Amino acid sequence: MNELEMQILQIISKAGESKSxxxxxxxxxxxxxxxxxxxxxxxxxxxxxxxxxxxxxLIRKELSQDGEDKLPVTLLMVHAQDHYMTSQLARDLIEKITDIFESKEVK
Incomplete structure (x- = not known):
């Protein structure tokens, strides 16, 4: 496994842990x-x-490269972005739900 794949898998792993x-x-x-x-x-x-x-x-690396040396956009990279985005969305929604339920109980 190369360095790029390791970084991508780190995003997937951390996003999954966060969503859990x-x-x-x-x-x-x-x-x-x-x-x-x-x-x-x-x-x-x-x-x-x-x-x-x-x-x-990964974004920094892509921006520092020029022309043909750009990082390849792979299915694995897209998958990592999807995991990261959905973990943030889940966390944000659950934070809001917590606020709503807690405020209703306090009243």
């Missing part, structure tokens, strides 16, 4: 454990930052 944490948080909401949900969402966000760093490194 977000859905663990969702389960905490069902139990009205909002503190636990927020803790898991914070962990998810920290993991997303690691995926973002790997993504940014």
């Amino acid at each position: 944490k977000a859905f663990e948080a969702f389960k905490k909401i069902e139990d009205s454990d909002y503190e636990g949900a927020r803790r898991l969402l914070k962990e998810a966000k920290e993991i997303d930052v690691e995926a973002h760093k790997a993504q940014t490194e």
